Amino acid sequence: MNSEFTAIIVDDERPARLMLRSLLERYQTTICLLGEAQNGKEAIEMIEGKKPDIVFLDIQMPDMNGFEMLSRLTWHPMVIFVTAYEQYALNAFRENSIDYLLKPVEEDRFDQSIQKLLRMGTINKDVDVAAMLKMFNQLQPKKEITALPVKVGQKILLIRFSEITYFESRDGYVSLFTSTGKEYVSDLNLQELVEKLPDNFLRVQKSFIVNKDSIKEIQRYFNNRLILILDDRNNSRITTGTSYILQIRNSLGL
Amino acid sequence: MDESIIFIEFLRNRIDDFAYIFLTSLGFLSAYYWLYSKLEGKIKSIFLRRNSVGLILLAVYSVYYFMLLYGKIYYQLEGNADKIAPYLHAYFSMAISGLVCFNLYYLFTFQLANSGTRWAQTVKNSIFFLMVILAMIGSNWPLYGSSLLHTIPFYPIVAFMVVMVDAGCRYVIRLQSLKKKAKELETLKLKDQLMQAQLDALHAKINPHFLYNSLNSIASLALTDGYKTRKMAISLSKFFRYSINRENSNLTMVKEEVEMAETYLEIERVRFEERLNYEIHIEPGLEEFKIPRFILQPLVENAVKHGLKGDLQELFISIHARYEGKKLSLSVQDNGLPFAENFEPGYGLKSVYDKLDLLFPGKYEVALYNNPEKQVRIIIERQQ
Numbered sequence: 001m002n003s004e005f006t007a008i009i010v011d012d013e014r015p016a017r018l019m020l021r022s023l024l025e026r027y028q029t030t031i032c033l034l035g036e037a038q039n040g041k042e043a044i045e046m047i048e049g050k051k052p053d054i055v056f057l058d059i060q061m062p063d064m065n066g067f068e069m070l071s072r073l074t075w076h077p078m079v080i081f082v083t084a085y086e087q088y089a090l091n092a093f094r095e096n097s098i099d100y101l102l103k104p105v106e107e108d109r110f111d112q113s114i115q116k117l118l119r120m121g122t123i124n125k126d127v128d129v130a131a132m133l134k135m136f137n138q139l140q141p142k143k144e145i146t147a148l149p150v151k152v153g154q155k156i157l158l159i160r161f162s163e164i165t166y167f168e169s170r171d172g173y174v175s176l177f178t179s180t181g182k183e184y185v186s187d188l189n190l191q192e193l194v195e196k197l198p199d200n201f202l203r204v205q206k207s208f209i210v211n212k213d214s215i216k217e218i219q220r221y222f223n224n225r226l227i228l229i230l231d232d233r234n235n236s237r238i239t240t241g242t243s244y245i246l247q248i249r250n251s252l253g254l
Numbered sequence: 255m256d257e258s259i260i261f262i263e264f265l266r267n268r269i270d271d272f273a274y275i276f277l278t279s280l281g282f283l284s285a286y287y288w289l290y291s292k293l294e295g296k297i298k299s300i301f302l303r304r305n306s307v308g309l310i311l312l313a314v315y316s317v318y319y320f321m322l323l324y325g326k327i328y329y330q331l332e333g334n335a336d337k338i339a340p341y342l343h344a345y346f347s348m349a350i351s352g353l354v355c356f357n358l359y360y361l362f363t364f365q366l367a368n369s370g371t372r373w374a375q376t377v378k379n380s381i382f383f384l385m386v387i388l389a390m391i392g393s394n395w396p397l398y399g400s401s402l403l404h405t406i407p408f409y410p411i412v413a414f415m416v417v418m419v420d421a422g423c424r425y426v427i428r429l430q431s432l433k434k435k436a437k438e439l440e441t442l443k444l445k446d447q448l449m450q451a452q453l454d455a456l457h458a459k460i461n462p463h464f465l466y467n468s469l470n471s472i473a474s475l476a477l478t479d480g481y482k483t484r485k486m487a488i489s490l491s492k493f494f495r496y497s498i499n500r501e502n503s504n505l506t507m508v509k510e511e512v513e514m515a516e517t518y519l520e521i522e523r524v525r526f527e528e529r530l531n532y533e534i535h536i537e538p539g540l541e542e543f544k545i546p547r548f549i550l551q552p553l554v555e556n557a558v559k560h561g562l563k564g565d566l567q568e569l570f571i572s573i574h575a576r577y578e579g580k581k582l583s584l585s586v587q588d589n590g591l592p593f594a595e596n597f598e599p600g601y602g603l604k605s606v607y608d609k610l611d612l613l614f615p616g617k618y619e620v621a622l623y624n625n626p627e628k629q630v631r632i633i634i635e636r637q638q
Contacts, residue, residue, distance in 0.1 A: 012526075012562075013467065013470075013471065013525045013526065014525075014527055015470070015471035015474040015475050015524065015525060016467075016470055016471065016474060016525075018474045018475070018477070018478060019470065019473060019474030019477075022474070022477050022478075060463070062562040062563045063563060084463050084466035084467045084470060085463070102466075103466050103467060103469070103470035104466065104469045104470040104472070104473035104474075105470065105473070145598050146599065146604055147598075147599050147604075147607075149593075149595075149596065149597050149622075152621075154623055154624075154625050155621040155622070155623060156593060156597065156621065156622040156623070156624070157619070157620075157621050157622075158597075158599055158603070158607070158620065158622070160607060180616065187595075
């Protein structure tokens with residue numbers, strides 16, 4: 001083998017691997033393709049076994065993403081990232097002056113990367129994989145929790161937060177009530193719920209959490225308490241606890 | 255006079271006192287609470303906003319009236335009944351009756367009146383008349399005692415007063431509710447416009463990642479497999495034409511929705527090849543059932559996305575449309591990992607909920623199952 005570089009391709013889609021292979025064929029004399037891996041696990045084995053100089057790496061694979069795979073390697077090859085990602089991920093590449101290819105891969109763009117490699121003898125050598133992985137995970141659009149899974153027999157129903165008017169703890173069970181007056185039992189206790197729920201849910205009493213957006217009317221009650229009238233089918237009335245009054249006043253702007 | 259008779263007379267008079275005081279205080283208490291609940295928040299008066307001030311006022315009023323009345327009763331007992339102008343007292347007691355029964359009436363019937371069923375209306379009216387009679391008996395008791403027949407001429411006048419005040423209140427409430435309704439109608443119109451905008455936004459959102467990956471497949475297949483490339487390009491354009499939704503229709507038929515899910519699966523099958531397989535069953539008669547656009551494809555997309563995670567080598571997806579009673583059950587089942595205990599829905603599933611909420615409010619159910627098979631199932635009632 002008298003090629004200058006050895007390479008492998010990592011991508012979970014066969015057509016995508018096919019594409020890179022056909023592009024690489026034109027550099028047969030300088031780059032020797034050692035193999036192709038179709039997921040992260042296979043890639044790790046192959047890279048550790050064959051110790052290639054270059055890896056053409058797809059970022060999004062089903063079992064792990066490209067950076068995760070890289071962080072698990074003991075052999076550190078040069079990497080040319082191949083991605084279908086949109087703007088937000090590309091900025092991360094640019095800021096770290098990392099060379100990458102966009103899907104669908106353009107021939108000119110591919111040639112540029114290879115030329116650079118041949119000219120400099122190296123490419124993307126000092127990628128801080130750990131930092132990239134961290135940045136990449138941060139850049140993932142944050143998954144906003146919008147609903148609570150609730151088990152009803154075999155079913156798992158998703159009750160959207162906007163539908164929930166209040167939670168009540170009774171005899172060790174936490175029930176949640178929807179604006180249509182339906183009642184479900186949650187597996188979580190009130191403390192766990194407080195941590196999980198978004199800001200518009202408010203603990204108003206030892207055994208009640210109320211959705212702020214569903215409060216229709218507030219009445220004063222004696223002993224520094226309030227009566228909250230909720231906008232649901234039963235016009236539920238909840239009396240707040242004395243010790244929660246400060247948080248409630250702050251949160252409701254009273 | 256026999257001593258025992260005097261004693262009985264005395265006792266009867268004490269009971270009279272007690273009955274009057276009890277009924278009058280009940281009347282004032284209800285009057286106070288009624289005012290309090292009605293005017294709270296509307297009139298920024300310190301008397302109404304502060305419970306303690308209100309209660310003190312009530313107590314002062316009550317003591318004043320008790321003294322006044324007790325003085326009159328005392329007069330009577332002394333045999334000076336003639337000195338009191340009976341008509342004056344009659345009008346005074348009429349006013350008290352009106353107040354008492356009106357307030358008791360509102361105190362006890364406000365909830366019922368709001369519920370609006372025929373049964374509740376009947377109960378409400380019965381309570382109303384009971385209150386009128388009770389209040390009149392109560393306020394006339396000290397003057398006439400057991401000879402209540404004397405007060406009969408005043409009954410219609412009191413009843414008329416009560417009815418007038420009641421009608422007045424109803425009119426005010428009706429005016430308020432009319433205003434409220436007009437406002438609601440306006441918001442309803444706005445809501446309609448908002449709904450269309452929301453639906454449009456929901457339809458337009460197609461994963462660009464999917465598009466780039468598909469185009470990449472086309473670009474590479476073009477070199478080796480012309481037929482497959484052509485098929486892929488056609489599938490892709492079909493899929494996008496459906497998603498762009500030129501006709502601006504929010505609803506579609508089951509068969510179209512299933513066809514689009516299949517088109518999507520065909521595109522993904524070019525990418526994932528033999529690792530992705532599927533089957534589709536539609537129960538005859540359901541083909542033209544109307545459902546929102548793009549509620550099946552997100553579920554299928556989730557199955558593909560999450561199903562190929564982990565070590566699974568071959569993902570099998572089955573799509574079923576069948577009757578469940580008169581409702582439609584649409585399910586996407588796969589052999590991937592089960593839904594986690596603290597499953598958090600992503601954009602796809604959320605958009606399905608949003609569309610169903612806008613177009614089939616209260617007439618659908620979306621449920622996830624892990625047993626006996628992992629699946630997502632949507633149940634929709636037929637649109638009228």
